[in-house]
Amino acid sequence: MSPAVTLSFTVNGRRRRVRVPPMKRLLDVLREDCGLTGTKEGCGEGECGACTVLVNGLAVNSCLVPAVQAGGARILTVEGLARRSRLSVLQRTFIEGGGTQCGICTPGILVTAYALLRRTRGRVPREDEVRAALAGNLCRCTGYQKIVDAVRVAARRTGTRRPGGTRGRSRGKKGARR
Amino acid sequence: MLRPEPAVGVSVPKHEGHDKVTGRALYVDDLRMAGMLHGRTVRSSVPRGIIRRIEFDPAFDWGGVVIAGHQDIPGENVVVHVLEDQPLLAAHEIRHADEAILLVAHADAERAEAARHAVRVEVEPLEPVLTIEDALSARVKLWGEDNVFKEIRIACGDVEAGFGAADVVVEGVYHCGHQEQLYIENNGMIAERTAEGGIVVRGSLQCPYFVHHALVRMLGLPPEKVRVIQTVTGGGFGGKEDYPSVIGGHAALLAWKSGRPVKVVYDRLEDIAATTKRHPARIRVRTGLKRDGTLIATEVDVVMDGGAYVTLSPVVLSRGAIHAAGPYRCPNVSIRARCVATNTPPSGAFRGFGVPQTQYAMESHLNRVAAELGLDPLALRRRNAYVVGDVTPTGQTLRESVGAQEVLERTAERAGWAEKRRRYARENAAAARAERAGRFAPGGRRLRRGIGLAFAWHGAGFTGSGEVRLNSLAALELAPGGRPRVLVANVEIGQGAITVFTQLVGERLGVPPPLVLVETPDTGLVPNSGPTVASRTTMVVGGLLEQCARGMRERLELFVERPLRGGPDFQRVARRFLARRGPLRVERRYQKPPGVEWSDETYRGDAYACFSYAAIAVEVEVDLDTGEVRVLRATTAQDVGRAIHPVLVTGQIEGGTLQGLGYALLEEVRWKDGRVWNYQLTNYVIPTAVDAPPIEVVIVECPYSGGPFGAKGVGELPMDVPAGAVVEAVAHATGVRLDEIPVTPERLLRALARAAEAR
Numbered sequence: 001m002s003p004a005v006t007l008s009f010t011v012n013g014r015r016r017r018v019r020v021p022p023m024k025r026l027l028d029v030l031r032e033d034c035g036l037t038g039t040k041e042g043c044g045e046g047e048c049g050a051c052t053v054l055v056n057g058l059a060v061n062s063c064l065v066p067a068v069q070a071g072g073a074r075i076l077t078v079e080g081l082a083r084r085s086r087l088s089v090l091q092r093t094f095i096e097g098g099g100t101q102c103g104i105c106t107p108g109i110l111v112t113a114y115a116l117l118r119r120t121r122g123r124v125p126r127e128d129e130v131r132a133a134l135a136g137n138l139c140r141c142t143g144y145q146k147i148v149d150a151v152r153v154a155a156r157r158t159g160t161r162r163p164g165g166t167r168g169r170s171r172g173k174k175g176a177r178r
Numbered sequence: 179m180l181r182p183e184p185a186v187g188v189s190v191p192k193h194e195g196h197d198k199v200t201g202r203a204l205y206v207d208d209l210r211m212a213g214m215l216h217g218r219t220v221r222s223s224v225p226r227g228i229i230r231r232i233e234f235d236p237a238f239d240w241g242g243v244v245i246a247g248h249q250d251i252p253g254e255n256v257v258v259h260v261l262e263d264q265p266l267l268a269a270h271e272i273r274h275a276d277e278a279i280l281l282v283a284h285a286d287a288e289r290a291e292a293a294r295h296a297v298r299v300e301v302e303p304l305e306p307v308l309t310i311e312d313a314l315s316a317r318v319k320l321w322g323e324d325n326v327f328k329e330i331r332i333a334c335g336d337v338e339a340g341f342g343a344a345d346v347v348v349e350g351v352y353h354c355g356h357q358e359q360l361y362i363e364n365n366g367m368i369a370e371r372t373a374e375g376g377i378v379v380r381g382s383l384q385c386p387y388f389v390h391h392a393l394v395r396m397l398g399l400p401p402e403k404v405r406v407i408q409t410v411t412g413g414g415f416g417g418k419e420d421y422p423s424v425i426g427g428h429a430a431l432l433a434w435k436s437g438r439p440v441k442v443v444y445d446r447l448e449d450i451a452a453t454t455k456r457h458p459a460r461i462r463v464r465t466g467l468k469r470d471g472t473l474i475a476t477e478v479d480v481v482m483d484g485g486a487y488v489t490l491s492p493v494v495l496s497r498g499a500i501h502a503a504g505p506y507r508c509p510n511v512s513i514r515a516r517c518v519a520t521n522t523p524p525s526g527a528f529r530g531f532g533v534p535q536t537q538y539a540m541e542s543h544l545n546r547v548a549a550e551l552g553l554d555p556l557a558l559r560r561r562n563a564y565v566v567g568d569v570t571p572t573g574q575t576l577r578e579s580v581g582a583q584e585v586l587e588r589t590a591e592r593a594g595w596a597e598k599r600r601r602y603a604r605e606n607a608a609a610a611r612a613e614r615a616g617r618f619a620p621g622g623r624r625l626r627r628g629i630g631l632a633f634a635w636h637g638a639g640f641t642g643s644g645e646v647r648l649n650s651l652a653a654l655e656l657a658p659g660g661r662p663r664v665l666v667a668n669v670e671i672g673q674g675a676i677t678v679f680t681q682l683v684g685e686r687l688g689v690p691p692p693l694v695l696v697e698t699p700d701t702g703l704v705p706n707s708g709p710t711v712a713s714r715t716t717m718v719v720g721g722l723l724e725q726c727a728r729g730m731r732e733r734l735e736l737f738v739e740r741p742l743r744g745g746p747d748f749q750r751v752a753r754r755f756l757a758r759r760g761p762l763r764v765e766r767r768y769q770k771p772p773g774v775e776w777s778d779e780t781y782r783g784d785a786y787a788c789f790s791y792a793a794i795a796v797e798v799e800v801d802l803d804t805g806e807v808r809v810l811r812a813t814t815a816q817d818v819g820r821a822i823h824p825v826l827v828t829g830q831i832e833g834g835t836l837q838g839l840g841y842a843l844l845e846e847v848r849w850k851d852g853r854v855w856n857y858q859l860t861n862y863v864i865p866t867a868v869d870a871p872p873i874e875v876v877i878v879e880c881p882y883s884g885g886p887f888g889a890k891g892v893g894e895l896p897m898d899v900p901a902g903a904v905v906e907a908v909a910h911a912t913g914v915r916l917d918e919i920p921v922t923p924e925r926l927l928r929a930l931a932r933a934a935e936a937r
Binding site: 031036037038039040041042043044045047048050077078079081082087091094095096097098100101102103104105106107110127130131132134135136137138139140141142143144145146147148 | 189191192194195196197198199200201202203204205207208359360361362363364410411412413414415445446671672673674825826828829832833834835836837858859860864866867868870872873
């Protein structure tokens, strides 16, 4: 493997510097070098979406992204959805509504759903919209119905506020921290 | 007296939900240990042959590489399942492609992977047996004289006399292939030698004591020196019932030899190529009926492909055979079931365990019968479906909890069966007329819609005397702070088992479920309450826990000489008990329900303590030019006895339904020279959120007196029904009835072309 390079980026609002081979998968950088094992590997070829993270606001399969491409980026992983011990609305609706079963796909699905709700802020996405957004995230347990429902309930509860956000926090403040 | 909030029947938050939505839940691949090595497996590239030589590339830097072969196994080179024919590592003969031959490990995962490629195994190939037909021909003998691992016969009445008295006799042959469990977390284990000369194995698994049992034999250690601990498990579906004994053995062997912790975690390709799948089957069904649709004779001949080793095949076959004639009253039944040896990787457990195959065949067949008799598929089933008092082919009288008729009615009602059956037929005929006249729908697509029905049953718990042999033991104790703690070997794999345990215990103790602790399934800490399989966890193990909780409440109430009054009071009393009397632990062992009798010799008696029932209506849209089938909606009613947790139980049903739809339409393992050709998620396709239809679930509760609060098994049931309904829906839409699943566009187009030629 080629010699290591130093990269810096922010993950969940926190600045990180890592020294890694440039082609190391972002997935492995997050899991091994940043110690964030919430992001999972399911297939290693961009089919299952278990490794989904947001890079500069876009949902990507981190198993397909070389580390060097993440230099300077803002990255959001599942660990960044809750504020300390306070779960986001989306996380809560997943627990209440049976949106998580074995849980291995859950981090990727939550991140994808978070991106969707940010795009559709202010309205509740239609069921087919949610399904299309989640088409790159495989789940073998749920049959997807409870996931789709949980995403839509979260959209309804958040209204115009930040979808991943916890209640009672201003949008501007959190946005700035990311 | 305060009346505590009820816990059963309420959808309390999932016990471990918080960890799963925050990324804190630690799966096996998330664990790292000091000095840990990464293990890799050298596998066979041919399905059958003799190992002649193993070469290690002299150009490769072998420094720091640990190598373990069959000679290094301290105990016996065997993976114990039903028999002892499977080696941990092939020593001489290769019996399937991707069979494990040698293990390598290195501190750096990439070096370990490179080392794997630097090993060359010279194999003298032998002619393999790759299909059921080849196995039955017995030209090449793999097992005994006939390649049959196991044969089962079940009979009642006089089937020939039944056919003689029938107005109509219909016969069909149905085929189904392998299906991959495709849990999203691949198989993985970490093994570590202990300072006391023992071994600890952690990983993704369904049955801690199965792995424990296998490791004791492989390592030649006393049972107390072997400890198996479940890590958070990312799905199982049966795929982590027997295989963890293999991968756990590999990790343990490398750890034993190197003295360092060793992690073996498969990637997706290796997991699909090398681990177990659903048994392929060829099933011939012949039925005799009266003109009005009354079944009077059923003959079923089942052949399953067990793969290279026996593993769990006899039990899969047994369950498939017992269910083969469907949940239908029939005085004359003859069932013959065989499982054959081939040179494919061993077939194993997958949700349904032999039943999805036989129910697919029987339901496809009955839909064909209905068409030939000009009867409505629902009416045909209503006429023959079990009611209380009916007797199954093994001679079991169904004494209670038979929701068969009710699930049929509720499914039909909710799906709008009668109206849609008529409407789609009318619309399809109109579309065909319009197209003949040159008038096409917008976009020129020739679309047809159809609705199909299927029905199934599933016995909960181990088959026959299996539960008696398991002899499960569950325990409930008081933890130091006065909270009750569940001690069982049954695991959470997504289904919600531990949440349900906290509800059952919470309800009986009068405390809120979150107060109840659940010990990690660790053979060093929990008793052997049996495996997490066979739809037995809530019904059997939950039942034992409910009894433990009654016992604990009794002890505490005798101690304080008054009734307990809810959570805070419980903890106060419990702490006082611990201080004055010392530890409190209540155990309950499985007791055979009264009146349940079974003979393994004659295959007569009560095959299961009780059965659950399900019906489904599936609506599809078929594109006649591309052969694509889109599922528009699935509506299913399932008799679960009692829904302990409505959200979790509907989650089980929705998930199982989608796996069944995948089985029916998408999922096909393709083989090339005895190896899996499509061992990637790119080409082994499972349903996405877009493929999945809206799934509507109706819960039917016909309580079972032997289950906790009336609950009976439901984990596998939803997988048993969809396939037959899909085939019928496609037939309703197109007039073409396939006798093989999955109904892929290629297969359907060929069938449509054949039908067009025949006209």
